[in-house]
Amino acid sequence: MRKEVDALGEMELPNEVYYGIQTERARQNFDVSGITHYQAPRYIWAVAAIKMAAARANARVDALEQEIADAICQAAQEVMDGKHADQFPIDMYQGGGGTSTNMNVNEVIGNRANEILTGAKGCDRVHPNTHVNMGQSTNDVIPAAMKVSTWFNLQELLGNMPALISTLQTKVDSYKHIVKLGRTCIQDAVPMTMAQQFSGYLSLAERMHQKISAAAQDCLELPLGATAVGTGLSARDGYLECVYPELQEITGADFKPEHNFFDGLQNGDTYVDIHANLKKLAMGLSKFATDLRIMSSGPRAGMNEVVLPAVQPGSSIMPGKINPVMPELVNQICYQICGNDVAIGMAVEGGELDLNVWEPVIIKNMGESCTLLTNTVKLFNDKCVAGLEINEEVCRKYAEDTTALSTMIAAIYDYPTGSRVAKKAFKEGKSVGAVTLEEGLMTEAQVKEYLDPMLMTDPVASALAVRRARRELGIDG
Numbered sequence: 001m002r003k004e005v006d007a008l009g010e011m012e013l014p015n016e017v018y019y020g021i022q023t024e025r026a027r028q029n030f031d032v033s034g035i036t037h038y039q040a041p042r043y044i045w046a047v048a049a050i051k052m053a054a055a056r057a058n059a060r061v062d063a064l065e066q067e068i069a070d071a072i073c074q075a076a077q078e079v080m081d082g083k084h085a086d087q088f089p090i091d092m093y094q095g096g097g098g099t100s101t102n103m104n105v106n107e108v109i110g111n112r113a114n115e116i117l118t119g120a121k122g123c124d125r126v127h128p129n130t131h132v133n134m135g136q137s138t139n140d141v142i143p144a145a146m147k148v149s150t151w152f153n154l155q156e157l158l159g160n161m162p163a164l165i166s167t168l169q170t171k172v173d174s175y176k177h178i179v180k181l182g183r184t185c186i187q188d189a190v191p192m193t194m195a196q197q198f199s200g201y202l203s204l205a206e207r208m209h210q211k212i213s214a215a216a217q218d219c220l221e222l223p224l225g226a227t228a229v230g231t232g233l234s235a236r237d238g239y240l241e242c243v244y245p246e247l248q249e250i251t252g253a254d255f256k257p258e259h260n261f262f263d264g265l266q267n268g269d270t271y272v273d274i275h276a277n278l279k280k281l282a283m284g285l286s287k288f289a290t291d292l293r294i295m296s297s298g299p300r301a302g303m304n305e306v307v308l309p310a311v312q313p314g315s316s317i318m319p320g321k322i323n324p325v326m327p328e329l330v331n332q333i334c335y336q337i338c339g340n341d342v343a344i345g346m347a348v349e350g351g352e353l354d355l356n357v358w359e360p361v362i363i364k365n366m367g368e369s370c371t372l373l374t375n376t377v378k379l380f381n382d383k384c385v386a387g388l389e390i391n392e393e394v395c396r397k398y399a400e401d402t403t404a405l406s407t408m409i410a411a412i413y414d415y416p417t418g419s420r421v422a423k424k425a426f427k428e429g430k431s432v433g434a435v436t437l438e439e440g441l442m443t444e445a446q447v448k449e450y451l452d453p454m455l456m457t458d459p460v461a462s463a464l465a466v467r468r469a470r471r472e473l474g475i476d477g
């Protein structure tokens with residue numbers, strides 16, 4: 001065991017741990033959810049990258065001894081490489097606006113740097129506050145790390161989206177010949193092609209990729225250098241000019257200072273904006289997932305238009321039952337992300353005076369939503385969308401049977417005529433074509449031509465057909 005001291009007193013810590021007394025106090029104080037920084041490695045990576053950038057900048061402006069800066073950088077690199085992942089045991093929910101997170105990283109890097117320089121942890125050669133936290137405050141490090149980690153989380157999500165987009169493009173290209181029944185209010189509507197329906201899903205995915213990519217740009221502007229309240233107090237002259245180029249080199253991303261540091265510490269609207277786009281993606285995917293559940297319903301007593309890949313047996317009691325588990329997963333992820341959106345919104349609104357102290361709950365939810373969506377987009381694509389098949393015959397039959405084909409009669413004659421045909425077809429269980437023939441409204445050849453469901457999927461061809469039919473039938477001169 002080793003003894004460490006802070007402003008509240010002293011404490012014994014197991015000698016093998018790199019974290020120190022402040023981490024241990026926070027670990028005990030906030031033992032609330034079981035969700036620790038261990039589950040948010042990119043966030044810790046971002047704080048460590050900032051510590052490295054700060055050490056290099058402080059050495060450049062002669063605030064920090066080069067030997068200490070080098071040891072801090074070596075320790076920070078080890079943290080970034082995940083070598084000390086188990087040294088971040090504090091709960092993601094915590095009071096103090098992330099001070100415990102910041103001090104946890106300061107202590108681990110400080111003690112590892114001490115070990116590098118002296119062979120022992122817990123000594124003062126490298127102090128967690130004096131040296132590792134030099135020229136910084138929790139209040140600029142944590143919001144900066146939140147943006148750094150969110151930037152990279154979003155890049156990972158964006159990186160998973162093209163595979164889904166490309167799958168949907170393939171579906172659109174190969175479903176052009178498949179005619180199906182459109183549905184509005186879950187009731188039979190007019191025909192459309194399966195390609196048209198899937199083009200809506202494709203367009204949504206492309207739009208969300210573009211929107212998330214645009215919203216992510218805000219993460220490149222950081223309040224690093226603002227220190228405690230935005231004034232930059234305690235940072236050495238020249239530090240600000242040095243720390244950003246260092247951070248850019250360490251992370252490979254173009255991070256720059258925010259235009260107004262006070263704004264950067266007070267406000268979290270960036271997260272409201274980014275998360276709104278994540279919520280939109282989640283909701284769009286969830287709507288698509290629900291469509292797949294409806295269209296694959298049955299298979300004997302449901303719609304049975306779509307066959308989803310069977311990824312696992314569905315029932316413990318009903319042999320042969322296969323459930324749409326992947327779309328069901330997507331629905332649930334969406335509900336969680338909507339919940340996270342509410343929490344983030346409240347946390348952003350609740351900031352008061354010169355710091356948004358609710359940053360821990362913002363980053364916990366932001367990170368969770370990014371992870372859930374990144375994995376969901378991949379799983380949904382790989383295990384469901386890519387392998388789904390269409391029952392073309394079933395789709396065509398519904399499209400041919402619908403009384404909504406009377407929409408074409410209404411366009412050629414008038415609404416009351418179309419309505420009369422639809423009512424009779426429904427009442428007598430006949431097709432719209434059969435009733436149209438019976439009523440002497442068209443010849444057999446005209447029924448075949450003008451009541452073809454595929455014709456109705458093409459707005460130009462169907463408009464021309466209506467004009468032609470009206471002339472042939474003597475309605476127009």
Ligand SMILES: O=C(O)C[C@H](O)C(=O)O
Nearest residue numbers: 096097099136137138139
């Ligand atoms: O830890 C700090 O640097 C500041 C702290 O979060 C505070 O403002 O109370």
